Amino acid sequence: NSCATIQSALIGGSGQITTGTRAEAERLYTQLKYGALPVSLQVESSRTVSATLGQDSVNANLLAGVVGLVIVALFMILYYRLPGVLATIALLIYTAISFALYRLLPITLTLAGIAGFILSIGLAVDANVLIFARLKEELRRGKSLRSAVEAGFSEAWPAIRDSNASTLITSAILFVFGNSFGVSIIKGFALTLGLGIVVSMFTAIVVTRTLLRLIVPLRAAQNPWMFELEAAPGLERDREALA
Secondary structure, three states: OOOOOOOOOOOOOOOOOOOOHHHHHHHHHHHHHHHHOOOOOOOOOOOOOOOOOHHHHHHHHHHHHHHHHHHHHHHHHHOOHHHHHHHHHHHHHHHHHHHHHHHOOOOOOOHHHHHHHHHHHHHHHHHHHHHHHHOOOOOOOOOHHHHHHHHHHHHHHHHHHHHHHHHHHHHHHHHHHHHHOHHHHHHHHHHHHHHHHHHHHHHHHHHHHHHHHHHHHOOOOOHHHHHOOOOOHHHHHHHHHHH
């Protein structure tokens, strides 16, 4: 042990310590420089961990996205039947467009970014659910398939517009918040979610609507079972007209 004595004012960030022996002076010097243990620092290994996921994690999360996509597609087909099949086709187009945008921009798929994409899958069919619900209501009222398709889209559009607009505003706020305060993980989530909303609106309003218009002249589409209905007078009239 040593008992240091301040002999003069410490000016300029330096001072002098007086000891009895040179060995004691070297021991004090080592302790002051390297800490309590008189050993030097040796770096055994150095690793840098970034926010980007490893390839295995990315593959696992993409697999989760595919599973979620399949489950949503099965639900739409089993519950809405023919419109559900068309919605599944639109959903596949939505997925292809989304990944094309990710490669074009480009966007690094982090955990938050993949979470935003998977969430947008559910939101992508949200518009289709509203449209198909209105379509079934119009068919129950006795409208023809062509009129029911147009009425279903026009009646569901205000709800689709408002819900997607509110989500886009939230995504923009999250993106600005992450950009301003350095929370980069939020930016990836907000970006993929916002892009998913824009693409889902396109596929629901343009792709699904076009596919429904294409099946209107088909005789098989005039079967009420295709729309999960026991009877639909409008479809019966359409079938007789096609006959």
